[in-house]
Amino acid sequence: MKIVKIIAVVLLVAFVGIQFVPTERNQSDVVPKTDFMLVNSVPDHIKSKLQTSCYDCHSNNTQYPWYNKVQPIAWFLEDHIKEGKAELNFNEWDSLSNRRKKSKLRSIIKQIENDEMPLDSYTLIHREASFSEAEKQELIQWVERLKDSI
């Protein structure tokens, strides 16, 4: 019994302790001129879908959920956002060459087609971020058209 108590105390101390480790916040008030929405004419419904489903990890501005402030969840999120932005940052879209844009659009199509994006761990909490079959098809077709226009 005593041992259980000791373990519980140690865990509690560790949990409180890691709360003081700072994490980088991905937040910005400025939307750069190179943003995907600013340089492409994106229909409203697609715009809002991209915002809710993609922008949290693929732009400079994340809408953080409250539990983000709790470690170790914050670390997990930080990692995902870093990786997501390295792959694709919608805010910096227009700084890419045409070749790179096409390449990225092709990857976007494949990721959505194969249900790899948005991540399951993300849609689990952000229910509104998941795609219905119809939304998927609509988005893919729109992205295809954009790709062919470049």
Place this chain on the structure above:
Amino acid sequence: MKNLKMSIAAMLLLTLSFTNAQEKEKMNHDHSTMKMDHSKMMSMNNDAKAEAILNDYFNLKDALVADDTKKAAQEGSKLAASLKAFDASKYTAEEQKELADIIEDATEHAEHIAKSEMSHQREHFKTLSKDISDLIAITGTKSTLYEQFCPMYDGGSSWLSTSDQVRNPYYGSKMLKCGKVKKTIN
């Protein structure tokens, strides 16, 4: 008497083979000068670093043909390394810009291939193949290449090969010989 006959025969044979050898040597010589001229012509356009990239690309392609994910991943990271080692300094400013763009894109695809499973590797291989053909359109290459095309994979996809025999990297053993030669380069 028997001995004399034998030695005459031996002499004859020797003379024959000697003249034959001389002729062969002459032919060889002609051939080698021809070859030299040929390689000299090509060397103007020869970029060893571009050849290294091509070589890695073909190894990657062969791994995909063989349905070997692990090998393809290894070849992908090798290719990423040779892409990064490419030196564009001897090209014109305009070519350099284009080359930098191609290299950046191709490197990303090669890096993804290095860490993905087969179906992803093949997706990236498609765009990578386009990058590599655009690359050699600028750098040139000393070997004869075949641009091959499979109409079935992802609405039609191309790749490069050193052989005119079709071995499909997008399907591997599933449809090994699906496709055709679309273009011969060099």
